[in-house]
Amino acid sequence: MKSLLLPLAFATLFSTSAIAATSNSTFSAANTLRDHAKQQHLGYDIVESLTVEVGPRIAGSVADQQAVIWAVNKFEQLGFDKVYQQPVEVIHWERGQASAKITAPFPQPLVITALGGSVATPAEGITGVLVFFNSVDELKAADRATIAGKIVYIDARMHRHREGKEYGLAVAGRAIGSSLASEKGAIGLLIRSVGTDKSRMPHTGGMRQTPGVKKIPAAAVSTSDAQLLVAMNKRGLPITVNFSLSSKTLKPKTSYNVIGEITGSELPNEFILIGAHLDSWDEGTGALDDGAGVGIVMAAAHAIKALKPKRSIRVVLFANEEGGLIGAKEYRDANANNLHQIKFAGESDFGARNVWQFATQLHPDNLDLAKDIAKVLQPLNINQGNNKSGGGPDVSVLPAKGVAVFSLRQNGTDYFDYHHTANDTLDKINPEELRQNVAAWAVVAYMAAQYDGELKSLPQGDKPSSH
C-alpha cells in the first residue's frame, strides 16, 4: 500500500465531495483494468475451449451435461471463490434428420432445418402444395379454404441492422406460424430463415406452439432457397414440396445454471450479476450464441478478482436459454427470497462484435454511477445510452423483481447472418473485438461493485424488453 500513498491522498481529497459516485482511486483502477483487459486473451481462450472441447450443447443432450462440467472446471481453474450449480429441468428435443425437395414443377433439392420443438413427419415425409405468405399477418388474414391440406410458406424478410431491429417482426413466423397454420388445416410449415445472410445455411430457433393445437412439422429453408422458391413461384405453376423430419421431444432432463463468484471484500452479500447462457443450438458450435458471452463475462470477472472488489461479482451461466429462458426463470424463482441482494445485472448474448453503447435501467438516484462508468468506457468508443435497458434475454426476468440492470450493446450488423445456424463457429469471432467486450464488462462490474451509494431498481413503470 505504501506506493499508493500519493494517489490515495488525491482520492481522499476528491471523495470528500458529497456527490461523487466514484472515488478517484476507483476511477484510476477502472482505467487500468480496462487497459489491462483489452490486452488479455483469456476471453477468447475460454470460447475456444468451450467450442473445441464441448462444441454444440443443446439442452438435454450429453454435450449439455459436458458443458456443465466444463463450466465448473473452468471457474475453478480460474480461481473463483465460490462455484456451484443450480438444477433446472430443461426441454429435451432432438433434431434428427431433415431433408426436402421440390417435386413439381421443377424438381430439385431444398436445404432446410427443423424448427426447435417440431414434431417429426412420417418416414416418407409430407408432400403438399405450397401456399405463399409474406408475413404472419397475411397468414392470419387468409381463408382456411386456401390453406387446408397444404404446406404454408412464410417469406418474411429481414435486413441487416446494427441493433437487429427487424428480428422481432421476422421471428413472428417462426414463433407462432406453425400453430396458426395448423389451426387453418395446413399439414406443415416452411419459413424463410430468420436471418440476414445470403447463404444456403438455414436458421433454426424455438417456436411457441399453442397448447391444444395439433402440432405440424415445421422447418426453415435457407435464404438462398427462399429466393429460389420465390423465383419459381413467379413462374405461375403450383409448387409441390416433400419434406421429412425425424425430430422428437423426449422427457425433460435435469441440467444446471452454473455460477461462479468473486467474493466481495466489504459487501459480500451484495452482488453484481454478469451472465451469459451455457446452452446453444446444435448445428453450430455456439461460438457467438453464446460462447462469446460466456468468455466475456468469465474473463471480465477474472480480471476484477485481483482488485478485491467491495461487492461480490456473480457470474451466472444460464441453462436452456434457447428453450425460452428456462434456466433464467428457474433462477428467478429459486432465488425469489434473495433477489434483493442482486444490485446490478446484465447479460452478454448478442455475439462478439464491439460494444458501442452502455445502457441502464436503474433508479434515477444512481445515474451518477452510470455517468461515471460511461466516462471510463468512452476510450473504448462506447457511448452512453438511455435508462431503458432490458438487461439481456435471461436477465430480462429480473427487473420486474426489483433488480437494476444494464446492457452493453454490441454491433449486431452481421449477428443474424450466423444466428442459430451451423455457421455459428469460432472463426466468426474477431479476438480484438472480443477483448473490447471483456474490458467493457470488467469496467461496469467493477465500478458498480465499488459504488459507495445504494444501488436501486427503476421504480415500476416503463419496463422495456431486452433486444
Place this chain on the structure above:
Amino acid sequence: MKSLLLPLAFATLFSTSAIAATSNSTFSAANTLRDHAKQQHLGYDIVESLTVEVGPRIAGSVADQQAVIWAVNKFEQLGFDKVYQQPVEVIHWERGQASAKITAPFPQPLVITALGGSVATPAEGITGVLVFFNSVDELKAADRATIAGKIVYIDARMHRHREGKEYGLAVAGRAIGSSLASEKGAIGLLIRSVGTDKSRMPHTGGMRQTPGVKKIPAAAVSTSDAQLLVAMNKRGLPITVNFSLSSKTLKPKTSYNVIGEITGSELPNEFILIGAHLDSWDEGTGALDDGAGVGIVMAAAHAIKALKPKRSIRVVLFANEEGGLIGAKEYRDANANNLHQIKFAGESDFGARNVWQFATQLHPDNLDLAKDIAKVLQPLNINQGNNKSGGGPDVSVLPAKGVAVFSLRQNGTDYFDYHHTANDTLDKINPEELRQNVAAWAVVAYMAAQYDGELKSLPQGDKPSSH
C-alpha cells in the same frame, strides 16, 4: 441501309488505311452494342431460368439431361440460326450421404462433403486417428509408418485473391491427396476445403485418382471445421474421426455439348466460339459455376444477332467440365477436321463479377484487333492484358490445335468462397456486374467476327494454361 449513309461514308474513309483492323462502322456498332448490352437483363434471366427450372445438374444425372433439353429450348426461343447437340460419354458419380464426427478426445460432429469420384465407406463408416499435414508436399515426405491405418488430414490454406492465385497450390491435396495417402497405407483422406470462406460449407471437387492405386474414401471438411480440428490438435491428444460416405460411380452416361449458332453474313464457315459449361456440381444450383457463364455467352450472342455479323458466332455449352473437361475433349476430338474454322475462342467460367482484363493468345499479326477491342472495352473498366491467355478451362484444349483464344478475366476475389459448395446459388450474382460481362463478351465476339484480316493462332511456343 439508307440511314447509315453518313457513317458508312466515314467508315470507307477510315478503312482506306491499310493498317486499320477495325472499320469505323464496326467501332460505332461495337460501342452501341456495348452500351445496349449493359442495359439488358437477358443474361440474368437465363441464369435464373437455368437455376430455377433445372437447378443442380451434375453430369450423368436426370437433371443433366434436363439441362440439355433446357439449353436446346433456350437457344431456339432466343432465335439462334442453328441449334444442335454433340453426344459425350460422361462420368456418372452420385454423392449419396456424408456424415462425420470426432469420437475422441472431444466428441462432436464435423461437416463434410465427399470429393468427386470418392468410393463409399462401409455403412458404419471408417474410424481412424488423424495424421495432420499442412500440404501435399509434407504428405509426400512422410514415412509410411506414421500414416498406415490412419486417416490423412491435409490442412492446405488458401487466401482471397482477385485472380484466385492460390487455387493451384491448394487444390493439389484434393487432386492427388487420396492416391498419395492410399499408397502409404491410409484408410481415408480428409482435407480442409479448397476455399477462401470462413463458413461451415464444405467444398467438393474432382480428384485425379492414380490408376492401380486402391481407392480410399475422401472428403473435405468446411474451413470452420478445419479451424476446429487445428485448435483441437493443439491440445496434444490424438484425434479420432469416424466418417461415412455412400458415394458411388455408375456406368458412364451419354450427355451432350449443346451448341447454338448465329450464322455469319459473309464468312459463315468461320466461327467465333464463346463457351461455358452446362454441367454443375450437385449441392448448389451452379449459378456461379457455371450458370453465369451460360447466361453471359448466350446473351452476348443474342445481342450480336441483330447486327448480322460477318463471321458466325458459335455458343458451345460444354458437358461435364467438372469431370475433367470431358465435353471439351470430346468436342476437340470429334471436330478434329474442322477446328481450323474456329478463328477465336473463349470461355466464361469464373463466376459473375466484373471483368477487369481482356487477354489474348493469338498471332502477333492480329494484335491490332486486340488493341481495337481493348479500346471499346475501356469504358467498362477493362484493361488489356498479355498475349498469354489460356482461353478458359474447356477452351484450353484448343490452342494446341491451332486455335487463337482470349480471356475476359473476372474479379475472382470471392469466387472461391462459394466454388463447389451448396452456396453456389443465384443470390451471389449481382445483376449489374453480370450485364458488364455480357457487354464485354458481345464486344469481343462481334469485333472478332467483323475483323477484316485473317485470324491466326500464336505459333507453337509459350502456351500458358488457363487460370
